[in-house]
Amino acid sequence: MLEVTTNHYxxxxxxxxxxxxxxxxxxxxxxxxxxxxxxxLNSVNLNLIAFSYQHSNLTGxxxxxxxxxxxxxxxxxxxxxxxxxxxxRESTDLGGAxxxxx
Amino acid sequence: MEKYVYLIxxxxxxxxLLNGVVLRGRIGKPGVIAIALGSVGLAAAMALGVIAxxxxxxxxxxxxxxxxxxxWIPAGALHTAVSGGGGVANLQVEMxxxxxxxxCVMLFVVTFVGFWIHVYSVGYMAxxxxxxxxxxxxxxxxxxxxxxxxxxxxxxxxxxxxxVGLCSYLLIGFYYKEEFPPYAGRKAxxxxxxxxxxxxxxxxxxxxxxxxxxxxxxxxxxAADPALALSHYHFGMNVASFVALCLFVGAMGKSxxxxxxxxxxxxxxxPTPVSALIHAATMVTxxxxxxxxxxxxxxxxxxxxxxxxxxxxxTALFAGTIAIAQTDIKKVLAYSTVSQLGYMFLAAxxxxxxxxxxxxxxxxxxxxxxxxxxxxxIHAMGGEQDMRKMGGLKKYMPVTYWTFWLGTVAIAGIPPxxxxxxxxxxxxxVAAKGQWVLYGVGLLTAGLTAxxxxxxxxxxxxxxxxxxxxxxxxxxxxxxxxxVPLMVLAVGAVVAGWVGIPKIAxxxxxxxxxxxxxxxxxxxxxxPGEHEVHWAxxxxxxxxSVVVAVTGWQxxxxxxxxxxxLAGGEKWARRFPGxxxxxxxxxxxxxxxxxxxxxxxxxxxxxxFQFDASFxxxxxxxxxxxxxxxxSRASGLFDKYVVDGLVNLVGTILTGFSALFRRVQTGYVxxxxxxxxxxxxxxxxxxxxxxxx
Numbered sequence: 001m002l003e004v005t006t007n008h009y010x011x012x013x014x015x016x017x018x019x020x021x022x023x024x025x026x027x028x029x030x031x032x033x034x035x036x037x038x039x040x041l042n043s044v045n046l047n048l049i050a051f052s053y054q055h056s057n058l059t060g061x062x063x064x065x066x067x068x069x070x071x072x073x074x075x076x077x078x079x080x081x082x083x084x085x086x087x088x089r090e091s092t093d094l095g096g097a098x099x100x101x102x
Numbered sequence: 103m104e105k106y107v108y109l110i111x112x113x114x115x116x117x118x119l120l121n122g123v124v125l126r127g128r129i130g131k132p133g134v135i136a137i138a139l140g141s142v143g144l145a146a147a148m149a150l151g152v153i154a155x156x157x158x159x160x161x162x163x164x165x166x167x168x169x170x171x172x173x174w175i176p177a178g179a180l181h182t183a184v185s186g187g188g189g190v191a192n193l194q195v196e197m198x199x200x201x202x203x204x205x206c207v208m209l210f211v212v213t214f215v216g217f218w219i220h221v222y223s224v225g226y227m228a229x230x231x232x233x234x235x236x237x238x239x240x241x242x243x244x245x246x247x248x249x250x251x252x253x254x255x256x257x258x259x260x261x262x263x264x265x266v267g268l269c270s271y272l273l274i275g276f277y278y279k280e281e282f283p284p285y286a287g288r289k290a291x292x293x294x295x296x297x298x299x300x301x302x303x304x305x306x307x308x309x310x311x312x313x314x315x316x317x318x319x320x321x322x323x324x325a326a327d328p329a330l331a332l333s334h335y336h337f338g339m340n341v342a343s344f345v346a347l348c349l350f351v352g353a354m355g356k357s358x359x360x361x362x363x364x365x366x367x368x369x370x371x372x373p374t375p376v377s378a379l380i381h382a383a384t385m386v387t388x389x390x391x392x393x394x395x396x397x398x399x400x401x402x403x404x405x406x407x408x409x410x411x412x413x414x415x416x417t418a419l420f421a422g423t424i425a426i427a428q429t430d431i432k433k434v435l436a437y438s439t440v441s442q443l444g445y446m447f448l449a450a451x452x453x454x455x456x457x458x459x460x461x462x463x464x465x466x467x468x469x470x471x472x473x474x475x476x477x478x479x480i481h482a483m484g485g486e487q488d489m490r491k492m493g494g495l496k497k498y499m500p501v502t503y504w505t506f507w508l509g510t511v512a513i514a515g516i517p518p519x520x521x522x523x524x525x526x527x528x529x530x531x532v533a534a535k536g537q538w539v540l541y542g543v544g545l546l547t548a549g550l551t552a553x554x555x556x557x558x559x560x561x562x563x564x565x566x567x568x569x570x571x572x573x574x575x576x577x578x579x580x581x582x583x584x585x586v587p588l589m590v591l592a593v594g595a596v597v598a599g600w601v602g603i604p605k606i607a608x609x610x611x612x613x614x615x616x617x618x619x620x621x622x623x624x625x626x627x628x629x630p631g632e633h634e635v636h637w638a639x640x641x642x643x644x645x646x647s648v649v650v651a652v653t654g655w656q657x658x659x660x661x662x663x664x665x666x667x668l669a670g671g672e673k674w675a676r677r678f679p680g681x682x683x684x685x686x687x688x689x690x691x692x693x694x695x696x697x698x699x700x701x702x703x704x705x706x707x708x709x710x711f712q713f714d715a716s717f718x719x720x721x722x723x724x725x726x727x728x729x730x731x732x733x734s735r736a737s738g739l740f741d742k743y744v745v746d747g748l749v750n751l752v753g754t755i756l757t758g759f760s761a762l763f764r765r766v767q768t769g770y771v772x773x774x775x776x777x778x779x780x781x782x783x784x785x786x787x788x789x790x791x792x793x794x795x
Contacts, residue, residue: 024775
């Protein structure tokens with residue numbers, strides 16, 4: 001039986017992070033990008049919890065809870081902006097939000 | 103009482119201030135008259151009081167009373183040529199007044215005659231525009247004239263001197279809407295300026311040499327040590343001669359002597375009371391007063407004194423001959439005034455200062471009277487001044503006739519009227535000096551004076567009226583306000599001479615001459631006293647001058663003009679057409695001045711204008727402009743290509759860089775995120791590499 005060590009968590013976390021980052025970089029749909037950001041945040045949470053477990057220290061887990069809270073806020077704000085943009089442009093395409101281009 | 107002497111000039115000034123500035127145009131004629139006559143009348147009354155008070159205390163002030171008011175120009179230390187052996191003097195010019203018999207005589211004459219002329223003017227100017235303006239100027243004149251005669255130093259005198267010149271200018275040009283009066287005013291001003299220039303040079307020379315302008319100090323110092331004034335030289339003349347000459351040139355302008363007399367006849371363009379006050383009685387005699395005041399200097403300068411006498415004598419004859427051919431009644435009187443002023447300078451030139459001032463005083467009475475009489479005639483004739491259009495006025499205006507006749511007898515020198523005594527004293531003094539040529543010319547002039555004055559009387563008052571019917575209809579005696587001054591001055595013209603009855607008739611009791619014992623300060627090294635002639639010669643001279651005067655009247659004027667009227671005169675004029683033309687045209691002196699001085703002046707002015715136009719404007723100004731243009735074009739190019747080029751270069755560089763960096767800002771969130779990720783990888787890589795190392 002394979003024992004699950006910290007390294008496994010780190011690999012999983014890295015995979016999740018890479019999937020999230022590539023989602024952010026590649027996808028043009030704003031909802032998908034938001035979901036990818038959630039993935040990145042959760043991969044970090046996984047990391048924090050893995051190290052917290054290894055070191056028998058609860059600080060990391062508390063930190064993860066904070067991250068989840070902030071992520072919830074971030075999702076709310078992000079979706080709010082997304083809806084406003086959608087109403088303006090009637091599209092969820094990220095390219096449409098390039099109005100800040102100098 | 104003497105210490106209030108400053109009020110005498112101040113009152114007329116105050117009157118001028120009220121009428122001319124404060125209440126200008128706000129009061130009616132009665133108010134104007136009250137202010138003008140009130141101020142002058144009060145000044146005249148004060149003058150009488152001051153003179154009486156001074157006479158009572160005069161023993162305390164041997165050579166006159168100096169009244170210091172305040173220090174006007176405390177100029178301070180000054181290096182002087184002769185004072186105290188080339189030392190330093192403290193120049194203090196005071197505002198102060200001086201009382202001595204000379205200034206008292208002037209004070210009385212100016213305030214008395216001035217007041218009655220003011221009264222006369224009320225009637226004469228009643229229907230004229232500018233009533234208030236006229237009295238403002240007249241009061242201003244009185245103030246300035248009183249400054250002139252009362253000042254205790256040359257500078258205060260000079261202020262008055264210039265002030266009366268200004269008022270003369272203003273009053274000659276009083277009828278400024280006509281063409282000629284303003285021109286005559288300018289002429290008077292400019293000719294006077296020539297004299298004033300020399301006068302100022304004289305004052306500068308006094309300051310430079312003695313460091314003071316105060317009469318008392320100056321004359322005291324020179325009288326005690328004449329060497330001070332005789333040992334230093336300017337332009338080859340000693341100081342006394344130089345200053346005396348300069349001051350006399352000033353007097354030539356103010357008192358209308360050859361060659362600067364030309365302004366006075368033209369000055370008749372002013373109202374007649376002005377001619378009486380300024381151009382007969384007071385202002386024009388200022389030069390005589392000044393020479394008498396400076397007698398210490400003139401006595402030390404015999405050459406200049408002789409020059410004064412010759413100029414005076416020449417002027418007397420010259421103007422007398424012109425007067426006999428004039429047809430304008432005021433021109434006759436004007437040339438007569440010039441002639442009589444010449445008489446006064448003749449007296450001053452031979453050292454008979456009392457006689458000069460005596461003639462000044464008597465002349466002030468009878469000449470003012472004659473001018474006012476002529477004004478009364480002109481008033482009645484509706485402005486007509488040509489004697490050829492008058493005649494027979496005797497029965498229309500008896501008061502004017504009789505007073506004018508008295509004035510004529512007085513000026514002709516027939517005893518016992520005023521002119522006889524003063525003229526006789528002058529001729530006597532000239533004879534006593536042994537100047538027989540001058541005496542002869544003076545005597546001839548006396549005969550001429552009688553002739554031309556009686557000619558004027560006959561042409562104006564006797565015979566038949568030669569004017570138009572309309573003028574005859576309007577003929578009337580002048581109102582009381584004009585005839586009363588005539589009568590007062592006529593009394594003056596009769597009695598004014600009685601203070602100077604000659605020694606021969608009064609056993610050496612000539613009041614007027616005695617007054618001057620204190621004015622003629624004894625000078626070290628000069629013998630005091632006048633030259634005396636034997637009483638028999640003196641009596642003969644007196645008889646001769648009476649005979650000549652009566653001849654001028656009875657043998658010349660009466661047969662020609664009295665019996666023949668205007669036609670008689672014209673008959674004689676036809677007999678000497680050339681002479682008549684020259685005299686009627688005043689020897690063409692105005693034309694001569696016009697051809698030389700005035701044309702020369704214009705030619706110089708034109709030449710300077712050409713110089714301005716071609717050289718200054720053409721070469722310098724335009725050259726400077728062209729140079730400025732070239733320089734500014736070069737500067738413009740430099741600005742455009744160098745300075746602006748640098749500025750544009752900075753801008754271009756910034757634009758280029760910003761175009762480059764603008765590319766980064768794509769606006770695509772993914773791009774930013776990619777950069778973010780790559781940056782993070784780069785940082786991690788760097789960390790790892792550094793960790794290894």
